[in-house]
Amino acid sequence: GAGVSQSPSNKVTEKGKDVELRCDPISGHTALYWYRQSLGQGLEFLIYFQGNSAPDKSGLPSDRFSAERTGGSVSTLTIQRTQQEDSAVYLCASSRDRGPYGYTFGSGTRLTVV
Amino acid sequence: KQEVTQIPAALSVPEGENLVLNCSFTDSAIYNLQWFRQDPGKGLTSLLLIQSSQREQTSGRLNASLDKSSGRSTLYIAASQPGDSATYLCAVNSGGYQKVTFGTGTKLQVIP
Numbered sequence: 447g448a449g450v451s452q453s454p455s456n457k458v459t460e461k462g463k464d465v466e467l468r469c470d471p472i473s474g475h476t477a478l479y480w481y482r483q484s485l486g487q488g489l490e491f492l493i494y495f496q497g498n499s500a501p502d503k504s505g506l507p508s509d510r511f512s513a514e515r516t517g518g519s520v521s522t523l524t525i526q527r528t529q530q531e532d533s534a535v536y537l538c539a540s541s542r543d544r545g546p547y548g549y550t551f552g553s554g555t556r557l558t559v560v
Numbered sequence: 561k562q563e564v565t566q567i568p569a570a571l572s573v574p575e576g577e578n579l580v581l582n583c584s585f586t587d588s589a590i591y592n593l594q595w596f597r598q599d600p601g602k603g604l605t606s607l608l609l610i611q612s613s614q615r616e617q618t619s620g621r622l623n624a625s626l627d628k629s630s631g632r633s634t635l636y637i638a639a640s641q642p643g644d645s646a647t648y649l650c651a652v653n654s655g656g657y658q659k660v661t662f663g664t665g666t667k668l669q670v671i672p
Contacts, residue, residue, distance in 0.1 A: 452603070489649075489662040537603055548594050549651070549660075551604040 448472070450552035452538050458558045459528055467523040467555045471540030478521050479541075479549070480513060484534040492536075495521060496543075528559045562587045562654045566663035573640055574671050581635040581666045583650035588628045591653040595624050595635050597646040598665070604649065607635070640670045 451470040459465050471478050480492040491505040495515040506512070510528075515521040525532055535556050539549040563586045573579050583593070592611045596604040608617045608624040610633070616625040623636040637644055647665040654661065 450603075488664045489651075491660075535601075539604075548592070548606055548609040549604075550606060551596070553603040554601075556601060 450538055450540050450550050452536075452552035452555050454555060455553060456556045456558075458560060461530060461559055462527055464524065464526045465528055465557065467525075467536050467557070469521045469523070469538030469552060471519065471521070471538070472550055473519075474542070475540035475550070476518065476543050477541045477547075478515060479539045480521070480523050481537045481539065482507075482534045483537060483554075489537065492523070525557075528557075530559050533557055533559045562590075562652055562659065562661045564650060564652050564661045564663040566648075566650060566666050568666060569664070570667040570669075572669040572671060575640060575642060577640050577670075578636070578638050579640055579668070581637070581648050581668070583633040583635070583652075583663055585631045585633075585652045585661070587654055588631055589654060590628060591655060593624075593626055593633050593653070594651045595622075595633075596649045596651065598649060599646050607648075637668075640668075642670045642672050644668060645670050 453468045476497045478495040481489040482492055483489050493513045494502040510526045513523045535554045537551055537554045539551045541547045541549050565584045567582055590612050594609045595607040598604050610617050610624055610626045621638040626633045647667045649665045651660055651662045
């Protein structure tokens with residue numbers, strides 16, 4: 447597609463429920479990143495996918511968080527048993543490849559856990 | 561460890577003024593530096609990308625400069641408009657995905 451698409455744009459969920467966030471990167475971009483932005487904070491790296499290589503999950507804050515990328519394109523970030531501290535904006539970005547290329551971000555998913 | 565600082569955290573200017581936003585980084589060994597704007601509740605929109613071999617990039621009323629030796633980048637906005645009101649973030653790429661460090665941003669308000 448022309449840009450990075452994320453859905454839903456907003457999600458309100460009850461504490462303890464599971465949520466799935468979706469990212470559709472730019473066509474042809476092999477690298478895909480998930481970041482989290484909490485209120486008033488900088489961007490926190492979560493996970494990185496590059497082509498068919500094993501993802502780098504070193505930024506995931508707990509084992510309640512997982513992500514997958516199917517067919518080297520669409521990615522889903524899953525948060526199980528959500529907690530209030532999971533409330534944040536989840537941003538997805540893609541780039542042409544690992545290296546000195548710029549990122550293109552999606553509009554984000556604002557997650558609120560009540 | 562790369563550290564990226566943006567000062568001031570917030571800035572308010574009257575419409576029409578030229579302004580400069582600052583981004584400082586501690587490790588000069590970088591691949592590139594990217595400026596973004598973020599509107600409230602939205603994602604990041606890329607404004608300018610400067611590679612390490614470049615000194616500046618221009619797009620419309622925006623000009624970004626890079627001085628690696630001093631660890632600084634500036635984003636110059638000419639003839640500011642209310643539509644420029646947003647948070648501006650710089651991101652420093654020190655060598656690949658995990659080494660991209662974002663500043664916490666400067667929140668700009670342009671008053672009509």
